[in-house]
Amino acid sequence: MKFLDLAKVHIRSGAGGNGCISFRREKFIEYGGPDGGDGGSGGSVIAEAVEGLNTLIDFRYQQHFFAKNGQPGMGQQRTGKDGEDILLRVPVGTEILDEDEETVIADLSEVGDRVELARGGNGGWGNLHFKTSTNQAPRRSNPGQEGVERTLWLRLKLIADAGLLGLPNAGKSTFLAATSNARPKIADYPFTTLHPNLGVVGVDDVEFVVADIPGLIEGASEGRGLGDLFLGHVERCSVLLHLVDGTSPTLVEDYETIIGELEAYGGALADKPRVTVLNKIDALDDEERALAREMLEEAVGGPVMMMSGVSREGVTEVLRALRTNIDEDRLRHKPSQEEEQWQP
Numbered sequence: 001m002k003f004l005d006l007a008k009v010h011i012r013s014g015a016g017g018n019g020c021i022s023f024r025r026e027k028f029i030e031y032g033g034p035d036g037g038d039g040g041s042g043g044s045v046i047a048e049a050v051e052g053l054n055t056l057i058d059f060r061y062q063q064h065f066f067a068k069n070g071q072p073g074m075g076q077q078r079t080g081k082d083g084e085d086i087l088l089r090v091p092v093g094t095e096i097l098d099e100d101e102e103t104v105i106a107d108l109s110e111v112g113d114r115v116e117l118a119r120g121g122n123g124g125w126g127n128l129h130f131k132t133s134t135n136q137a138p139r140r141s142n143p144g145q146e147g148v149e150r151t152l153w154l155r156l157k158l159i160a161d162a163g164l165l166g167l168p169n170a171g172k173s174t175f176l177a178a179t180s181n182a183r184p185k186i187a188d189y190p191f192t193t194l195h196p197n198l199g200v201v202g203v204d205d206v207e208f209v210v211a212d213i214p215g216l217i218e219g220a221s222e223g224r225g226l227g228d229l230f231l232g233h234v235e236r237c238s239v240l241l242h243l244v245d246g247t248s249p250t251l252v253e254d255y256e257t258i259i260g261e262l263e264a265y266g267g268a269l270a271d272k273p274r275v276t277v278l279n280k281i282d283a284l285d286d287e288e289r290a291l292a293r294e295m296l297e298e299a300v301g302g303p304v305m306m307m308s309g310v311s312r313e314g315v316t317e318v319l320r321a322l323r324t325n326i327d328e329d330r331l332r333h334k335p336s337q338e339e340e341q342w343q344p
Protein backbone atom coordinates (compact mmCIF):
# COMPACT_ATOMS: atom_id res chain seq x y z
CA MET A 1 0.00 0.00 0.00
CA LYS A 2 1.23 3.44 -0.73
CA PHE A 3 0.27 6.64 0.96
CA LEU A 4 0.81 9.88 -0.75
CA ASP A 5 1.40 12.68 1.61
CA LEU A 6 2.40 16.02 0.16
CA ALA A 7 3.62 19.30 1.61
CA LYS A 8 4.97 22.47 0.07
CA VAL A 9 7.79 24.30 1.80
CA HIS A 10 9.40 27.64 1.20
CA ILE A 11 13.02 27.71 2.29
CA ARG A 12 15.78 30.26 2.31
CA SER A 13 19.38 29.89 3.38
CA GLY A 14 21.06 32.73 5.19
CA ALA A 15 23.24 35.29 3.41
CA GLY A 16 26.88 35.47 4.33
CA GLY A 17 27.99 38.38 6.49
CA ASN A 18 30.00 41.16 4.85
CA GLY A 19 33.72 41.29 5.29
CA CYS A 20 34.96 44.11 7.46
CA ILE A 21 37.12 47.08 6.58
CA SER A 22 38.49 48.04 9.90
CA PHE A 23 39.52 51.58 10.56
CA ARG A 24 40.83 53.73 13.29
CA ARG A 25 39.60 57.19 13.95
CA GLU A 26 41.87 59.84 15.30
CA LYS A 27 40.75 63.41 15.70
CA PHE A 28 37.88 62.96 13.26
CA ILE A 29 40.13 61.48 10.63
CA GLU A 30 39.65 57.86 9.60
CA TYR A 31 42.66 55.70 8.90
CA GLY A 32 42.25 52.36 7.24
CA GLY A 33 42.97 49.51 9.64
CA PRO A 34 44.80 46.33 8.74
CA ASP A 35 42.66 43.77 10.53
CA GLY A 36 39.08 43.51 9.20
CA GLY A 37 37.72 40.01 9.73
CA ASP A 38 35.62 37.90 7.39
CA GLY A 39 31.84 37.69 7.49
CA GLY A 40 30.27 34.53 8.88
CA SER A 41 28.52 32.08 6.54
CA GLY A 42 24.77 32.06 6.32
CA GLY A 43 22.90 29.08 7.71
CA SER A 44 21.98 26.28 5.30
CA VAL A 45 18.68 24.46 5.07
CA ILE A 46 19.11 20.70 5.34
CA ALA A 47 16.65 17.82 5.32
CA GLU A 48 17.25 14.60 7.21
CA ALA A 49 15.25 11.39 7.44
CA VAL A 50 14.61 10.49 11.06
CA GLU A 51 12.98 7.59 12.82
CA GLY A 52 9.54 7.71 14.34
CA LEU A 53 7.81 10.04 11.89
CA ASN A 54 5.27 8.81 9.40
CA THR A 55 3.56 11.86 8.07
CA LEU A 56 4.39 15.23 6.61
CA ILE A 57 1.42 16.82 8.29
CA ASP A 58 3.57 19.10 10.44
CA PHE A 59 4.82 20.79 7.29
CA ARG A 60 1.29 21.87 6.48
CA TYR A 61 1.33 24.07 9.55
CA GLN A 62 4.82 25.40 9.18
CA GLN A 63 5.85 26.07 5.62
CA HIS A 64 8.56 28.72 5.79
CA PHE A 65 12.05 27.85 6.87
CA PHE A 66 14.51 30.71 6.77
CA ALA A 67 18.01 30.19 8.09
CA LYS A 68 19.80 33.09 9.75
CA ASN A 69 22.34 35.30 8.01
CA GLY A 70 25.98 35.24 8.95
CA GLN A 71 27.17 38.22 10.92
CA PRO A 72 29.58 40.74 9.45
CA GLY A 73 33.26 40.52 10.20
CA MET A 74 34.74 42.82 12.81
CA GLY A 75 38.00 44.57 13.54
CA GLN A 76 40.93 42.83 15.18
CA GLN A 77 40.57 39.94 12.76
CA ARG A 78 37.35 38.76 14.29
CA THR A 79 35.20 36.62 12.01
CA GLY A 80 31.44 37.15 12.12
CA LYS A 81 29.34 34.43 13.66
CA ASP A 82 27.91 31.85 11.25
CA GLY A 83 24.15 31.71 10.84
CA GLU A 84 22.69 28.50 12.27
CA ASP A 85 21.60 25.76 9.90
CA ILE A 86 17.97 24.71 9.82
CA LEU A 87 17.24 21.01 9.88
CA LEU A 88 13.98 19.73 8.46
CA ARG A 89 13.25 16.41 10.11
CA VAL A 90 11.28 14.29 7.68
CA PRO A 91 9.98 10.71 7.75
CA VAL A 92 11.95 7.95 6.09
CA GLY A 93 10.63 7.57 2.55
CA THR A 94 10.34 11.29 1.87
CA GLU A 95 11.13 12.47 -1.60
CA ILE A 96 12.03 16.07 -2.24
CA LEU A 97 10.84 17.57 -5.49
CA ASP A 98 11.48 20.83 -7.21
CA GLU A 99 8.78 23.45 -7.52
CA ASP A 100 7.57 21.83 -10.76
CA GLU A 101 6.53 18.80 -8.67
CA GLU A 102 8.34 16.52 -11.13
CA THR A 103 12.08 16.72 -10.69
CA VAL A 104 13.13 14.57 -7.76
CA ILE A 105 15.99 16.27 -5.97
CA ALA A 106 16.46 13.69 -3.27
CA ASP A 107 14.96 10.48 -1.97
CA LEU A 108 15.60 10.05 1.71
CA SER A 109 14.98 6.35 2.02
CA GLU A 110 16.99 5.48 5.10
CA VAL A 111 17.34 6.83 8.59
CA GLY A 112 20.10 9.42 8.61
CA ASP A 113 19.92 10.22 4.89
CA ARG A 114 20.59 13.92 4.50
CA VAL A 115 20.49 16.48 1.75
CA GLU A 116 21.40 20.13 1.65
CA LEU A 117 18.46 21.94 0.12
CA ALA A 118 19.86 25.46 0.19
CA ARG A 119 23.43 26.32 1.05
CA GLY A 120 24.11 29.36 3.17
CA GLY A 121 26.02 32.18 1.45
CA ASN A 122 29.73 32.43 2.15
CA GLY A 123 30.87 35.28 4.30
CA GLY A 124 32.80 38.04 2.52
CA TRP A 125 36.50 38.53 3.07
CA GLY A 126 37.58 41.26 5.38
CA ASN A 127 40.28 43.71 4.29
CA LEU A 128 42.85 41.57 6.02
CA HIS A 129 42.75 39.37 2.90
CA PHE A 130 43.55 42.25 0.58
CA LYS A 131 46.63 43.42 2.39
CA THR A 132 49.76 43.79 0.26
CA SER A 133 53.26 44.93 1.06
CA THR A 134 52.43 48.39 -0.21
CA ASN A 135 48.93 48.66 1.09
CA GLN A 136 48.66 47.56 4.67
CA ALA A 137 45.17 48.93 5.17
CA PRO A 138 43.22 48.47 1.97
CA ARG A 139 39.77 50.01 1.83
CA ARG A 140 38.43 46.90 0.30
CA SER A 141 36.39 43.92 1.49
CA ASN A 142 33.92 41.47 -0.04
CA PRO A 143 30.22 41.49 0.56
CA GLY A 144 28.73 38.24 1.81
CA GLN A 145 27.06 35.99 -0.75
CA GLU A 146 23.31 35.97 -1.00
CA GLY A 147 21.34 33.04 0.40
CA VAL A 148 19.27 30.77 -1.83
CA GLU A 149 15.50 30.84 -1.85
CA ARG A 150 13.47 27.88 -3.13
CA THR A 151 10.04 26.41 -3.08
CA LEU A 152 10.07 22.63 -2.81
CA TRP A 153 7.66 19.78 -2.39
CA LEU A 154 8.02 17.02 0.13
CA ARG A 155 6.30 13.82 -0.86
CA LEU A 156 5.93 10.78 1.32
CA LYS A 157 5.21 7.30 0.18
CA LEU A 158 4.87 4.76 2.90
CA ILE A 159 4.36 1.15 2.16
CA ALA A 160 2.15 -1.07 4.27
CA ASP A 161 1.19 -4.71 3.92
CA ALA A 162 -2.16 -4.58 5.67
CA GLY A 163 -4.67 -1.76 5.96
CA LEU A 164 -7.17 -1.41 8.80
CA LEU A 165 -10.74 -0.65 7.87
CA GLY A 166 -13.71 0.10 10.05
CA LEU A 167 -16.12 2.77 11.14
CA PRO A 168 -14.86 5.44 13.50
CA ASN A 169 -14.50 3.97 17.00
CA ALA A 170 -14.25 0.37 15.76
CA GLY A 171 -11.00 0.00 17.68
CA LYS A 172 -8.45 0.24 14.86
CA SER A 173 -5.96 2.39 16.74
CA THR A 174 -6.31 0.26 19.87
CA PHE A 175 -5.49 -2.84 17.84
CA LEU A 176 -2.45 -1.20 16.27
CA ALA A 177 -1.17 -0.01 19.63
CA ALA A 178 -1.68 -3.47 21.15
CA THR A 179 0.17 -5.28 18.41
CA SER A 180 2.91 -2.95 17.27
CA ASN A 181 5.41 -0.30 18.20
CA ALA A 182 3.06 2.43 16.96
CA ARG A 183 1.46 4.72 19.54
CA PRO A 184 -1.61 6.12 17.85
CA LYS A 185 -4.03 8.39 19.59
CA ILE A 186 -6.96 6.48 21.09
CA ALA A 187 -10.17 7.99 22.37
CA ASP A 188 -13.83 7.18 22.78
CA TYR A 189 -14.85 9.72 20.19
CA PRO A 190 -14.77 9.19 16.45
CA PHE A 191 -12.06 10.45 14.12
CA THR A 192 -9.30 10.44 16.68
CA THR A 193 -7.00 9.25 13.93
CA LEU A 194 -6.57 12.15 11.58
CA HIS A 195 -3.69 10.83 9.56
CA PRO A 196 -2.43 7.33 8.90
CA ASN A 197 -0.32 5.59 11.50
CA LEU A 198 1.97 2.73 10.66
CA GLY A 199 3.05 -0.03 12.94
CA VAL A 200 5.41 -2.92 12.51
CA VAL A 201 3.67 -6.04 13.72
CA GLY A 202 5.36 -9.32 14.46
CA VAL A 203 3.91 -12.79 14.55
CA ASP A 204 5.78 -16.10 14.53
CA ASP A 205 9.06 -14.29 13.81
CA VAL A 206 7.71 -12.57 10.74
CA GLU A 207 7.21 -8.82 10.60
CA PHE A 208 4.87 -6.80 8.47
CA VAL A 209 3.54 -3.28 8.36
CA VAL A 210 -0.02 -2.41 9.30
CA ALA A 211 -1.56 0.97 8.59
CA ASP A 212 -4.25 2.52 10.71
CA ILE A 213 -6.44 4.59 8.50
CA PRO A 214 -8.82 7.28 9.67
CA GLY A 215 -12.34 5.99 10.19
CA LEU A 216 -14.48 5.53 7.13
CA ILE A 217 -18.01 6.78 7.19
CA GLU A 218 -20.85 6.46 4.78
CA GLY A 219 -20.13 8.70 1.83
CA ALA A 220 -16.39 8.46 2.18
CA SER A 221 -16.05 7.37 -1.43
CA GLU A 222 -17.86 10.57 -2.42
CA GLY A 223 -15.58 12.70 -0.36
CA ARG A 224 -17.29 12.82 3.00
CA GLY A 225 -15.46 12.35 6.29
CA LEU A 226 -11.76 11.71 6.34
CA GLY A 227 -11.78 8.27 4.82
CA ASP A 228 -11.88 9.50 1.24
CA LEU A 229 -8.46 11.02 1.65
CA PHE A 230 -7.06 7.63 2.34
CA LEU A 231 -9.30 5.13 0.57
CA GLY A 232 -7.22 5.45 -2.57
CA HIS A 233 -4.14 4.47 -0.68
CA VAL A 234 -5.46 1.17 0.59
CA GLU A 235 -5.52 -0.02 -3.00
CA ARG A 236 -1.98 -1.34 -2.88
CA CYS A 237 -1.82 -3.29 0.34
CA SER A 238 -2.02 -7.07 0.33
CA VAL A 239 -4.93 -7.47 2.69
CA LEU A 240 -7.55 -5.41 4.48
CA LEU A 241 -8.44 -5.99 8.09
CA HIS A 242 -12.01 -4.97 8.63
CA LEU A 243 -12.87 -4.40 12.28
CA VAL A 244 -16.48 -4.38 13.37
CA ASP A 245 -17.38 -3.12 16.83
CA GLY A 246 -19.08 -6.10 18.49
CA THR A 247 -20.78 -3.85 21.03
CA SER A 248 -22.54 -1.82 18.35
CA PRO A 249 -26.28 -2.46 18.20
CA THR A 250 -26.05 -1.94 14.45
CA LEU A 251 -23.08 -4.13 13.71
CA VAL A 252 -24.45 -5.62 10.50
CA GLU A 253 -25.24 -2.16 9.16
CA ASP A 254 -21.80 -1.00 10.27
CA TYR A 255 -20.25 -3.80 8.28
CA GLU A 256 -22.37 -3.10 5.23
CA THR A 257 -21.59 0.61 5.33
CA ILE A 258 -17.92 -0.09 4.87
CA ILE A 259 -18.49 -2.68 2.16
CA GLY A 260 -20.75 -0.18 0.40
CA GLU A 261 -17.97 2.39 0.48
CA LEU A 262 -15.45 -0.06 -0.91
CA GLU A 263 -17.77 -0.96 -3.75
CA ALA A 264 -18.71 2.63 -4.46
CA TYR A 265 -15.05 3.54 -4.62
CA GLY A 266 -14.64 1.08 -7.45
CA GLY A 267 -11.46 -0.44 -8.77
CA ALA A 268 -10.12 -3.57 -7.24
CA LEU A 269 -10.66 -2.42 -3.69
CA ALA A 270 -13.78 -4.47 -3.02
CA ASP A 271 -12.08 -7.63 -4.32
CA LYS A 272 -9.02 -7.24 -2.14
CA PRO A 273 -8.51 -10.11 0.34
CA ARG A 274 -10.23 -9.17 3.54
CA VAL A 275 -10.18 -10.50 7.06
CA THR A 276 -13.35 -9.57 8.91
CA VAL A 277 -13.15 -9.46 12.68
CA LEU A 278 -15.72 -8.99 15.39
CA ASN A 279 -13.87 -6.72 17.79
CA LYS A 280 -14.30 -5.74 21.45
CA ILE A 281 -15.44 -9.22 22.50
CA ASP A 282 -14.12 -8.57 26.02
CA ALA A 283 -17.29 -6.55 26.50
CA LEU A 284 -19.57 -9.42 25.42
CA ASP A 285 -20.62 -12.56 27.26
CA ASP A 286 -20.63 -15.94 25.52
CA GLU A 287 -24.19 -15.69 24.38
CA GLU A 288 -23.73 -12.20 22.97
CA ARG A 289 -20.57 -13.26 21.19
CA ALA A 290 -22.30 -16.19 19.54
CA LEU A 291 -25.23 -14.08 18.43
CA ALA A 292 -23.07 -11.24 17.11
CA ARG A 293 -20.85 -13.66 15.25
CA GLU A 294 -23.76 -15.45 13.67
CA MET A 295 -25.27 -12.19 12.45
CA LEU A 296 -22.00 -10.97 11.06
CA GLU A 297 -21.14 -14.27 9.38
CA GLU A 298 -24.46 -14.21 7.65
CA ALA A 299 -23.77 -10.71 6.33
CA VAL A 300 -20.23 -11.61 5.27
CA GLY A 301 -21.23 -14.95 3.79
CA GLY A 302 -18.19 -16.56 5.34
CA PRO A 303 -16.26 -17.03 8.56
CA VAL A 304 -15.60 -14.17 10.92
CA MET A 305 -12.84 -14.03 13.52
CA MET A 306 -13.27 -12.63 17.01
CA MET A 307 -10.86 -10.62 19.09
CA SER A 308 -10.39 -7.88 21.59
CA GLY A 309 -7.71 -5.27 21.14
CA VAL A 310 -8.03 -4.51 24.84
CA SER A 311 -7.78 -8.00 26.40
CA ARG A 312 -5.81 -9.25 23.35
CA GLU A 313 -7.90 -12.37 23.16
CA GLY A 314 -7.82 -13.68 19.59
CA VAL A 315 -5.26 -11.13 18.41
CA THR A 316 -2.55 -13.63 17.51
CA GLU A 317 -4.95 -15.62 15.35
CA VAL A 318 -5.92 -12.46 13.50
CA LEU A 319 -2.27 -11.58 12.91
CA ARG A 320 -1.65 -15.08 11.57
CA ALA A 321 -4.56 -14.73 9.17
CA LEU A 322 -3.13 -11.43 7.92
CA ARG A 323 0.24 -12.99 7.50
CA THR A 324 -1.12 -15.86 5.43
CA ASN A 325 -2.81 -13.38 3.11
CA ILE A 326 0.31 -11.27 2.81
CA ASP A 327 2.43 -14.32 1.99
CA GLU A 328 -0.01 -15.40 -0.69
CA ASP A 329 -0.09 -11.92 -2.17
CA ARG A 330 3.68 -11.74 -2.25
CA LEU A 331 3.84 -15.08 -4.02
CA ARG A 332 1.30 -13.88 -6.56
CA HIS A 333 3.30 -10.74 -7.26
CA LYS A 334 6.71 -12.29 -7.24
CA PRO A 335 8.13 -12.08 -10.73
CA SER A 336 8.16 -15.50 -12.35
CA GLN A 337 11.54 -16.96 -13.27
CA GLU A 338 11.01 -16.13 -16.93
CA GLU A 339 10.38 -12.51 -16.10
CA GLU A 340 13.44 -12.38 -13.92
CA GLN A 341 15.65 -13.79 -16.63
CA TRP A 342 14.20 -11.70 -19.39
CA GLN A 343 16.71 -9.24 -20.80
CA PRO A 344 15.89 -6.48 -23.25
Ligand SMILES: Nc1nc2c(ncn2[C@@H]2O[C@H](COP(=O)(O)OP(=O)(O)OP(=O)(O)O)[C@@H](O)[C@H]2O)c(=O)[nH]1
Nearest residue numbers: 169170171172173174188190191192193215309310
Ligand atom coordinates in the same frame (compact mmCIF):
# COMPACT_ATOMS: atom_id res chain seq x y z
N1 LIG B 1 -14.12 -2.93 25.33
C1 LIG B 1 -13.32 -2.62 24.33
N2 LIG B 1 -13.17 -1.35 23.95
C2 LIG B 1 -12.33 -1.07 22.92
C3 LIG B 1 -11.60 -2.10 22.24
N3 LIG B 1 -10.86 -1.52 21.28
C4 LIG B 1 -11.11 -0.20 21.35
N4 LIG B 1 -11.98 0.09 22.34
C5 LIG B 1 -12.47 1.41 22.73
O1 LIG B 1 -13.18 1.99 21.64
C6 LIG B 1 -12.90 3.38 21.55
C7 LIG B 1 -12.38 3.71 20.16
O2 LIG B 1 -11.12 3.08 19.95
P1 LIG B 1 -10.08 3.53 18.86
O3 LIG B 1 -9.01 2.51 18.86
O4 LIG B 1 -9.69 4.95 19.05
O5 LIG B 1 -10.99 3.45 17.56
P2 LIG B 1 -10.62 3.83 16.03
O6 LIG B 1 -11.27 2.80 15.18
O7 LIG B 1 -9.17 3.98 15.89
O8 LIG B 1 -11.37 5.19 15.85
P3 LIG B 1 -11.06 6.40 14.81
O9 LIG B 1 -9.60 6.71 14.88
O10 LIG B 1 -11.90 7.48 15.35
O11 LIG B 1 -11.51 5.92 13.48
C8 LIG B 1 -11.95 3.69 22.67
O12 LIG B 1 -12.67 4.16 23.77
C9 LIG B 1 -11.32 2.35 22.99
O13 LIG B 1 -10.88 2.26 24.33
C10 LIG B 1 -11.78 -3.46 22.70
O14 LIG B 1 -11.20 -4.43 22.19
N5 LIG B 1 -12.64 -3.64 23.73
Ligand SMILES: [Mg+2]
Nearest residue numbers: 172173192193
Ligand atom coordinates in the same frame (compact mmCIF):
# COMPACT_ATOMS: atom_id res chain seq x y z
MG1 LIG C 1 -8.10 5.62 15.34
